Amino acid sequence: MRVAECFGRRARHIPEGELSGIEPWGRIFNDVLSNEKKESVVSEVLEYKSWVCLICGWIYNEEDGLPEEGIAAGTRFADIPDTWRCPLCDVGKDDFVAVEF
Incomplete structure (x- = not known):
């Protein structure tokens, strides 16, 4: 200006x-x-969620992922394929809910 x-x-x-x-x-x-x-610097805060299976109580933590099943750390629950099943009781993603600790 x-x-x-x-x-x-x-x-x-x-x-x-x-x-x-x-x-x-x-x-x-x-x-x-x-x-x-000046360049604008935007700090992005990544807040990971945990998802619990309503049937067996197994917990998926987005921050940790599930490397043994090919799901990298930091993978959002929404980004997991819809065909994925709970490793403990074999139910689908529809039986999981987000939890806050």
């Missing part, structure tokens, strides 16, 4: 390096310019 864009035709163009000499607007414009140049 340039000063001329903020004030319309009456403002003269001031190169970015010279904005600091104009008080108090110089500080404001320098802040705006520096904020435009």
Whole structure:
């Protein structure tokens, strides 16, 4: 953003390096310019859930996965194939519910 864009035709163009000499607007414009140049960093918080079988009580933890059955750690329950069965009592995914500890 340039000063001329903020004030319309009456403002003269001031190169970015010279904005600091104009008080108090110089500080404001320098802040705006520096904020435009910064990249936005978004931190993503991964919250894993645990799913319990309503029939036998076996628990699937998304964070751990089930490597012995080819399900990698971090695999969401929704991403497990619909054909997957409970390793303990052989029921389908429909018999599991999310739990919070």
